[in-house]
Amino acid sequence: xxxxxxxxxxxxxxxxxxxxxxxGGKEKTECPVCGYLVNPKDALTHEHEGVTYYFCDAxxxxxxxxxxxxxxxxxxxxxxxxxxxxxxxxxxxxxNGRMAHFCSDECRDKYVGDPGRYEIDYDVVAGQVMPVRxxxxxIEFEGRTYHFASDESRAAFEKNPDAYVYEAxxxxxxxxxxxxxxxxxxxxxxxxxxxxxxxxxxxDKDAAxxxxxxxxxxxxxSCLDEDVDDGEHEGCPLKKAAGRTR
Numbered sequence: 123x124x125x126x127x128x129x130x131x132x133x134x135x136x137x138x139x140x141x142x143x144x145x146g147g148k149e150k151t152e153c154p155v156c157g158y159l160v161n162p163k164d165a166l167t168h169e170h171e172g173v174t175y176y177f178c179d180a181x182x183x184x185x186x187x188x189x190x191x192x193x194x195x196x197x198x199x200x201x202x203x204x205x206x207x208x209x210x211x212x213x214x215x216x217x218n219g220r221m222a223h224f225c226s227d228e229c230r231d232k233y234v235g236d237p238g239r240y241e242i243d244y245d246v247v248a249g250q251v252m253p254v255r256x257x258x259x260x261i262e263f264e265g266r267t268y269h270f271a272s273d274e275s276r277a278a279f280e281k282n283p284d285a286y287v288y289e290a291x292x293x294x295x296x297x298x299x300x301x302x303x304x305x306x307x308x309x310x311x312x313x314x315x316x317x318x319x320x321x322x323x324x325x326d327k328d329a330a331x332x333x334x335x336x337x338x339x340x341x342x343x344s345c346l347d348e349d350v351d352d353g354e355h356e357g358c359p360l361k362k363a364a365g366r367t368r
Contacts, residue, residue: 130331154193155182157221166290166297170194180288187297198223202232213364232353246286247275263287289315293324293332309333 150159158178165176166183170190177183186193196209205225212223213230217237224230233240241254250271257269259276264281268275279286284300291298296317303315305322309329316322325332 151176151228152221153178153182155185157223157277159219159221160268167176172290180290183290184288186264200225200229202243243269245269245271245275247278248272291315293321294318 132246137319148310149162151165152158152163153160154175156178159310160176162176163165165178166180167177167192168175168183168186172192175186175194177186190259197206198212199205200207200212200223207223207225209223212225214221214223215230215234216222217234222230231334239255242251243357244251245257246268252271254269257271259266259270259273261270261276261280263279268279270279279329282301287300288297289300289303291297292314293316294335298315300315302317304318306313306315307322307325307329309325310316313327316325318349320367
């Protein structure tokens with residue numbers, strides 16, 4: 123396997139397919155990037171070659187869009203032996219709300235016996251994957267623990283987390299780094315970020331209409347409408363995808 127693809131599979135294993143399982147009586151699907159189980163009704167989505175993928179957060183969707191071929195291939199990383207396995211042929215288990223895939227029953231049993239030993243994480247600043255026990259630096263940020271390979275990475279994140287944290291527009295569903303957002307709004311205790319001014323304006327007019335993923339088609343129509351002034355949508359990912367960036 124080419125080194126680039128192997129590295130992509132390794133990152134896919136640690137970042138936060140359409141395997142359906144029942145957890146707590148509810149049907150859930152596996153995030154193709156990190157393996158966490160999500161409710162399809164609440165998840166971010168993206169359709170690729172006729173398949174709808176569901177994501178647990180904006181960071182996972184962004185990674186999928188940047189590495190679509192590698193993630194969609196269905197390759198999984200065995201955290202015990204380091205092998206890359208086909209998801210359909212893997213020995214799979216659910217652990218703490220996350221799917222884990224192995225090349226054999228032996229690797230599965232080793233993992234179940236001491237999962238902490240095989241836990242790995244992704245340094246979002248350095249782009250490195252390594253065992254958590256070797257990552258001596260960490261930060262608690264908005265309810266999540268970020269681990270880092272060096273104090274330099276930790277300091278960079280602490281100085282400007284918006285350069286490394288992804289968000290999803292509640293209207294269009296597009297994903298972007300916080301630093302690239304057109305704006306943000308707080309609504310009922312939650313902060314929402316927007317990829318373009320058009321979405322921001324629509325949210326200001328009727329925020330309740332768009333909470334919960336409503337209005338996505340309306341956003342796509344407005345952002346791509348030929349009659350709309352380009353200046354109103356500067357930076358919009360949908361407009362960029364249509365080749366209308368100034």
